[in-house]
Amino acid sequence: MSKMNAIIMKPQDNVATVTENIGVGVDVFAKVDGKILTTRVTDTILFGHKVAILNINVGEKIIKYGEVIGKATTSIAAGQHVHVHNLEGCRGRGDLES
Amino acid sequence: MDFLGYRRSEHCVGVRNHILIMPTVVCANQVARAISANVKSTTWFEHQHGCSQLSPDAAQTARAFIGHGTHPNVYGVVVVGLGCEVVRAQEVAAEIKAQCPNKPVHVVIIQDEGGSYKAIQAGSIAAHGMVLAASMLKRETIDISELIIGTACGGSDACSGLAANPAVGDASDLLIDAGGTSILAETPELIGAEHIIAGRAVNEDVARRCYAAIKACEDSAKAMGVDMRGGNPTPGNIEGGLSSIEEKSLGCVYKGGTRPLQDVIGWAEKITKKGLIYMDTPGNDIEQLTGMVAGGCHICVFTTGRGTPTGSPIAPTIKIASNTPMYEKMQDNMDINSGTIITGEEIIQQVGQRIFDEMLEVASGKLTKAEVLGHNDFGIWRIGPTM
Numbered sequence: 501m502s503k504m505n506a507i508i509m510k511p512q513d514n515v516a517t518v519t520e521n522i523g524v525g526v527d528v529f530a531k532v533d534g535k536i537l538t539t540r541v542t543d544t545i546l547f548g549h550k551v552a553i554l555n556i557n558v559g560e561k562i563i564k565y566g567e568v569i570g571k572a573t574t575s576i577a578a579g580q581h582v583h584v585h586n587l588e589g590c591r592g593r594g595d596l597e598s
Numbered sequence: 599m600d601f602l603g604y605r606r607s608e609h610c611v612g613v614r615n616h617i618l619i620m621p622t623v624v625c626a627n628q629v630a631r632a633i634s635a636n637v638k639s640t641t642w643f644e645h646q647h648g649c650s651q652l653s654p655d656a657a658q659t660a661r662a663f664i665g666h667g668t669h670p671n672v673y674g675v676v677v678v679g680l681g682c683e684v685v686r687a688q689e690v691a692a693e694i695k696a697q698c699p700n701k702p703v704h705v706v707i708i709q710d711e712g713g714s715y716k717a718i719q720a721g722s723i724a725a726h727g728m729v730l731a732a733s734m735l736k737r738e739t740i741d742i743s744e745l746i747i748g749t750a751c752g753g754s755d756a757c758s759g760l761a762a763n764p765a766v767g768d769a770s771d772l773l774i775d776a777g778g779t780s781i782l783a784e785t786p787e788l789i790g791a792e793h794i795i796a797g798r799a800v801n802e803d804v805a806r807r808c809y810a811a812i813k814a815c816e817d818s819a820k821a822m823g824v825d826m827r828g829g830n831p832t833p834g835n836i837e838g839g840l841s842s843i844e845e846k847s848l849g850c851v852y853k854g855g856t857r858p859l860q861d862v863i864g865w866a867e868k869i870t871k872k873g874l875i876y877m878d879t880p881g882n883d884i885e886q887l888t889g890m891v892a893g894g895c896h897i898c899v900f901t902t903g904r905g906t907p908t909g910s911p912i913a914p915t916i917k918i919a920s921n922t923p924m925y926e927k928m929q930d931n932m933d934i935n936s937g938t939i940i941t942g943e944e945i946i947q948q949v950g951q952r953i954f955d956e957m958l959e960v961a962s963g964k965l966t967k968a969e970v971l972g973h974n975d976f977g978i979w980r981i982g983p984t985m
Contacts, residue, residue, distance in 0.1 A: 504942060507760055517756050517839065519940045548756035548839030548903070548921070565759070569790070569845035582841070584827070589842030591789045592819045592826030 506530040506551065508537060510566030515550040515582050517564070522551070543581040550582040562587055599776055601745065601961035602737035603896075604670070607700070611744045612670035613896045613961040615735055616641050616912050617728045619676045619721065622663050622690050623648030623683040629706070629714050630678045633721035639729050643911045643976035649683040655982030660685050660693075662866045662978055665892025667694035667703065671912045673735070674702035674728035676721045681709030702728050737963065743777025745961055746869055748890030748898045748913070749853040750783065752883035754831075755838025755903025757920035759849015761939035761949070762901035766918060767855035768950025769899065769957065770874070774857045779872050781890050782854035785815040786830045786881040790844030791851040795876060799859045807862040811878040830881050834904045853901070865979050866892035883908050884977030887915065897960055899953065907931045908975050909968025914960050917967060918953060931967050 506516040506528040516530045516537070522545040529538050530553075539553045550564070556576040561568045570587040580586075604612040619642035621630035627644040634642035643666075647659050667675045667690065675694060679687025691705040704724035711717040749766050751758055770780040788795060792812045799805035819826040831840045840846045860873040866889045869875055877893060879886035883906060887898055891913045898913055900906075903920040905928040919925035922937030934956055938944040960966060 507940070509760070517760060519757075546839070547923075550756075550839065550841065564845060565848045567790070567844070567848050569848065570842040583839070584836055584841050587841045589790075589825070589827055589844055592786075592816055592830075592843050594820035594823045595825045597820050597823065 508532040512566045514554045514563050516553050518545045542579040552576045552578050599742040600739050601958045603740040606670045610670045611740045614671040615673045615732050617674050618672045621678045622687045625680040626678040629717045632718045636722040637725040641911045643974045647978045648685040650985045652982045656684050659978050662892045663690045664693050665866050668697045673732040676704045676725050678706045681707045746779040746895050748781040748895035750900040753902045753904035753906040758903040762918045762920035762936040763852035764946045765936045765949035767852045769953040770855035772954045783877045783879040783886045784881045787847045787850035788812050789816050791847040794851050838903050865889040869894040884975045885979040888977050909973030911974035914966045915968045
């Protein structure tokens with residue numbers, strides 16, 4: 501059985517956080533709710549960064565810890581890196597105030 | 599459960615026995631530094647404030663000085679002022695003396711003494727006597743319910759929220775269950791997680807004040823007209839995997855554990871209640887540390903992912919690494935590794951217990967790495983313009 505190389509905090513999460521550097525084409529394994537979820541990674545994901553474990557549509561909420569951590573600014577396929585290039589936060593957005 | 603500490607009065611205990619050389623205005627920094635250099639076993643700090651400040655802002659600055667002077671980790675204090683400034687050393691010293699009648703407090707005013715060298719001499723002689731007197735004190739057994747910790751995170755990465763902060767939260771719960779007190783702070787890092795902490799408030803008023811403090815912080819960030827990402831979370835947080843303030847906050851709020859929220863207090867305000875308390879501070883590591891210590895925290899329990907050396911001049915600051923690679927790389931600075939949670943070698947509760955045990959050891963005299971390095975970081979949270 502493969503060692504876990506990612507963490508999913510809550511069953512509602514659509515991202516996992518990797519616990520080692522993951523290269524393209526490598527599978528991530530994360531335990532959640534008694535099950536092991538696996539996703540094949542299509543970007544390089546650095547230690548501590550997030551990978552989508554489900555397809556996420558543009559504008560859709562990104563969920564970690566069972567809570568909203570931001571919105572997708574493009575559509576994101578499962579296996580892709582999720583970070584500041586495709587996730588925007590919704591809070592503290594003085595740039596959006598008119 | 600107990601630790602070995604210094605009993606200052608019936609309801610007041612300390613975990614260190616410092617002689618503090620405290621400049622209450624930026625102009626007095628160099629004299630304070632020289633006094634501390636002259637007298638071994640003193641501690642000091644420097645800062646950039648104490649003058650050209652308008653009344654409410656000056657009062658907040660004075661509160662930080664008074665909080666450090668009255669702190670039970672401080673046996674005696676030499677307060678150093680210049681003579682013409684807004685935050686007056688004589689008034690700070692008088693307030694310290696009023697709150698702590700048995701504490702040695704000496705004031706040195708550079709202009710009154712006749713210049714720097716004479717002020718250094720006067721302060722050094724006073725500090726010399728305090729160090730000798732302090733050395734006569736013995737630690738005694740103190741119940742753990744008298745311990746107050748401040749929880750902090752700085753240089754966070756994604757592992758902070760997955761490992762280090764949950765472990766600190768577990769230790770916080772253990773302390774509160776034993777009758778002690780734990781401070782949760784860093785208001786910007788509750789934006790996005792406010793419902794989690796306010797949801798545990800003991801009553802509506804506490805919940806309302808919790809939401810109000812966090813909203814005021816977010817409003818002040820938005821008033822700058824920019825996305826706060828890049829300022830908080832910082833570039834280092836972002837490199838470490840944190841993508842938004844919400845994500846950071848949801849990881850930070852774990853430091854507060856699971857117990858009910860008893861009160862909300864302002865920056866550097868005195869901690870008067872027991873249990874879990876939220877202090878409204880900036881996320882800036884040094885300013886939040888200073889606020890919590892000024893309020894009366896005996897020890898700070900400080901998680902870090904990227905690695906920060908920060909430490910208070912008077913409160914031992916225990917550094918918890920969020921991940922093993924950084925813990926191994928920065929051995930000079932890290933006290934405890936919580937990265938074993940990431941690797942699966944330990945669970946959160948095991949590391950929480952280790953942190954709790956370390957808190958008692960440090961309270962009883964074990965030095966933290968930040969103390970051995972001589973860290974004396976001190977930062978004032980300004981709430982007004984410099985005039």
